[in-house]
Amino acid sequence: MSKKIEIKIEHVTRVEGHGNIVLDAEDGAVKQVQWQVSEAPRFFEAMMVGRDYTELTHIASRICGICSISHGLVSLKATENAMGVKISDQTLWLRKLAHHAEHLQSHVLHVGYLVAPDLFGVGSVFPLVGTHKDIVVKIIKLHRLANEMSDLFCGRTTHPITLTVGGFTKIPTEKELVALRHRLDDAIETTKEVAGVVLENAGKLPDFTRETEYIALSSGDEYAMYDGVISSTDAGRLNNDDYLDITNEFVVPYSTAKHARHKRDSYMVGALARFNLNSEKLSPLAKDVADMFGLKPLNYNPYMNSVAQLVEVAHCLEDSISKVDALLDTGLKDEVPDFKVNPGRGVGVIEAPRGLLIHDYTIDENGKCIKANCVIPTNQNHRNIQKDMEVLAPQLVGQDKDKKEIELTLEMLVRAYDPCISCSTHYLKVDFE
Amino acid sequence: MMRPSVKPRVAFFDFASCEGCQLQVINLEESVIDLIDIVDVVSFREAMKEHSDDYDIAFVEGSIMRPMDAERLKKIRERAKILVALGACACIGGINALRNRYSVEHVKKVVYGDADIEGNPFFDVFHTKAVGDVVDVDYYVYGCPISRDELAKVITSLALGKKPEIPNYPVCVECKKKENVCIFEKGGFCLGPVTRAGCGAICPTNGSGCEGCRGLVDNPNTDSELDVLKKYGLTVEDALGRFDLFCYKYKGEVSK
Numbered sequence: 001m002s003k004k005i006e007i008k009i010e011h012v013t014r015v016e017g018h019g020n021i022v023l024d025a026e027d028g029a030v031k032q033v034q035w036q037v038s039e040a041p042r043f044f045e046a047m048m049v050g051r052d053y054t055e056l057t058h059i060a061s062r063i064c065g066i067c068s069i070s071h072g073l074v075s076l077k078a079t080e081n082a083m084g085v086k087i088s089d090q091t092l093w094l095r096k097l098a099h100h101a102e103h104l105q106s107h108v109l110h111v112g113y114l115v116a117p118d119l120f121g122v123g124s125v126f127p128l129v130g131t132h133k134d135i136v137v138k139i140i141k142l143h144r145l146a147n148e149m150s151d152l153f154c155g156r157t158t159h160p161i162t163l164t165v166g167g168f169t170k171i172p173t174e175k176e177l178v179a180l181r182h183r184l185d186d187a188i189e190t191t192k193e194v195a196g197v198v199l200e201n202a203g204k205l206p207d208f209t210r211e212t213e214y215i216a217l218s219s220g221d222e223y224a225m226y227d228g229v230i231s232s233t234d235a236g237r238l239n240n241d242d243y244l245d246i247t248n249e250f251v252v253p254y255s256t257a258k259h260a261r262h263k264r265d266s267y268m269v270g271a272l273a274r275f276n277l278n279s280e281k282l283s284p285l286a287k288d289v290a291d292m293f294g295l296k297p298l299n300y301n302p303y304m305n306s307v308a309q310l311v312e313v314a315h316c317l318e319d320s321i322s323k324v325d326a327l328l329d330t331g332l333k334d335e336v337p338d339f340k341v342n343p344g345r346g347v348g349v350i351e352a353p354r355g356l357l358i359h360d361y362t363i364d365e366n367g368k369c370i371k372a373n374c375v376i377p378t379n380q381n382h383r384n385i386q387k388d389m390e391v392l393a394p395q396l397v398g399q400d401k402d403k404k405e406i407e408l409t410l411e412m413l414v415r416a417y418d419p420c421i422s423c424s425t426h427y428l429k430v431d432f433e
Numbered sequence: 434m435m436r437p438s439v440k441p442r443v444a445f446f447d448f449a450s451c452e453g454c455q456l457q458v459i460n461l462e463e464s465v466i467d468l469i470d471i472v473d474v475v476s477f478r479e480a481m482k483e484h485s486d487d488y489d490i491a492f493v494e495g496s497i498m499r500p501m502d503a504e505r506l507k508k509i510r511e512r513a514k515i516l517v518a519l520g521a522c523a524c525i526g527g528i529n530a531l532r533n534r535y536s537v538e539h540v541k542k543v544v545y546g547d548a549d550i551e552g553n554p555f556f557d558v559f560h561t562k563a564v565g566d567v568v569d570v571d572y573y574v575y576g577c578p579i580s581r582d583e584l585a586k587v588i589t590s591l592a593l594g595k596k597p598e599i600p601n602y603p604v605c606v607e608c609k610k611k612e613n614v615c616i617f618e619k620g621g622f623c624l625g626p627v628t629r630a631g632c633g634a635i636c637p638t639n640g641s642g643c644e645g646c647r648g649l650v651d652n653p654n655t656d657s658e659l660d661v662l663k664k665y666g667l668t669v670e671d672a673l674g675r676f677d678l679f680c681y682k683y684k685g686e687v688s689k
Contacts (some may be wrong), residue, residue, distance in 0.1 A: 013482040013484070014480060014482060016452050040498040040499055040502060041498070041556070042449055043532045047528065047531040047532055055675075059528060062451055062527075064451050064452075065452045066451075066452070109456075114480070123483045125480065126469055129466055129469070137463070144463070155635065155636075155640075156578075158460070159578055161635065169639060169640030170640040255555075256556065
């Protein structure tokens with residue numbers, strides 16, 4: 001009798017948005033494995049056309065509830081590049097702190113609430129409140145700090161208010177920065193403790209490797225998050241303005257989100273890509289955390305993306321402390337943005353928590369947006385997830401794993417990428433393959 | 434916190450949205466622990482693997498874009514005793530309705546070109562609808578994103594069998610209480626005079642005009658809004674140009 005395995009996981013849980021995993025195997029051979037995205041498309045670029053330049057950052061942030069600050073910031077970069085607006089050093093530092101707040105929030109959410117349940121063999125963080133309250137409370141403490149840091153720099157946790165073309169509508173007081181400084185110090189210890197507990201349970205992360213290309217921003221000055229040049233583990237430094245030739249987006253019929261490829265059939269963006277390209281620029285504690293887990297570049301195990309996120313939590317905390325100190329040294333000034341509306345086209349790039357994010361706007365002489373394009377990290381990862389599954393699924397089926405274990409391992413793979421599916425179905429123009 | 438005699442079974446669902454409103458549940462931080470003391474969360478795909486179709490209260494985030502989504506929503510409505518629309522996309526269509534400026538044919542053409550998507554249900558979009566355009570809604574939690582304090586109050590009220598209280602007065606009331614300098618005085622534009630309060634005037638407090646994300650109060654004082662516009666040398670067109678960012682749904686009614 002032939003042995004059939006049919007898996008259809010509709011709406012994978014503990015990820016942002018709607019995606020399905022479909023696997024069809026018979027007698028140890030995989031006939032089909034698919035990572036499907038069924039999320040409704042949302043047409044953001046069409047929404048931006050005709051809107052005033054002042055509104056674009058607020059529209060853009062609504063692409064994603066988890067990475068609204070990155071979308072808000074990259075939107076400002078594109079707008080400011082299009083109109084030739086220069087920002088002050090103070091604005092730059094405050095924006096970098098807002099950006100760190102988001103990376104902290106997003107990474108703690110992912111590692112602590114979405115991935116950790118798999119490591120403890122439960123379905124969500126809720127039962128851990130009963131069994132591991134200590135560690136849950138520590139994770140919540142870090143999450144709260146990250147969110148309150150977003151409140152401080154952006155006026156709100158989700159969908160920033162204060163970020164505006166040329167500067168800020170409101171900035172924190174020095175007193176608030178000093179209070180934040182103390183809490184960031186305190187969070188360093190908490191992060192070490194959380195990393196320790198994750199390490200004790202990290203044996204549950206599957207040992208799977210597949211060579212692929214990694215793409216992220218790189219910078220000579222720092223571990224690139226807010227600024228940098230698009231770089232690849234296969235092709236070295238590239239040109240930000242050539243992003244269309246790097247991302248090469250296209251559509252497959254089983255996904256309302258686009259796929260992307262560069263030098264190979266797929267590539268990966270996100271924390272692991274950043275680590276693989278720029279690990280030598282991490283802060284000391286971040287390097288310690290990487291060492292704890294034996295994470296070294298080039299690491300080809302996508303499940304280690306969650307560990308790379310934990311490494312970045314340490315980095316963001318330490319780097320935020322030095323940026324807050326620098327701001328307190330110089331002192332804060334009330335600045336009024338000063339610029340003229342100029343027509344033009346501008347490309348903005350940033351590292352969102354999930355990876356390389358690009359917005360490209362054209363603005364007319366009245367300050368209206370006439371064209372917009374957004375390239376989202378998760379779009380760039382969908383194909384890499386698919387290609388991972390095409391290698392991983394036959395291995396699992398070949399090892400005669402039971403259906404439940406295959407399901408869990410594939411779900412954990414999707415989760416490791418921390419996909420932001422709503423983002424990736426934001427959509428403008430697509431070409432079918 | 435008062436505890437209900439029987440914990441209601443609560444489920445969270447999402448449609449076309451950024452999932453930022455559900456995220457506010459997790460953003461309740463330590464209070465989440467209190468919350469699961471008074472309700473049983475039986476489905477919450479963004480945060481948990483378990484799922485049950487047996488629930489009392491359904492919270493629905495997001496707009497409805499396709500027939501397949503409308504069918505899923507109708508099933509949720511059948512199963513839930515109480516259905517709550519969560520956030521601007523669900524309550525009023527929100528930013529998703531901005532594309533209703535264009536015909537469905539135009540949007541599809543722009544997005545998919547000549548690709549063969551006929552009959553593919555994933556791509557079968559209609560004009561953006563709010564949840565209340567498809568099924569009956571019992572309560573609305575407004576905002577983009579929702580206020581997590583307001584959400585906690587609503588969940589607590591419903592768990593205790595009470596009717597949640599949602600403000601029906603304009604943002605200006607909350608803004609004045611905070612003694613903010615009026616955004617119009619600062620040369621900006623603000624929808625505070627006609628927008629439903631409950632956010633604590635969070636945007637004006639942070640130096641940015643209200644964008645109307647909580648929708649209109651039930652009886653907006655349009656005369657007073659017109660006076661404000663006149664005083665600051667603005668036109669109805671200026672106002673409507675800003676208004677449709679979140680309130681496209683009302684645009685036809687208001688421009689009359």
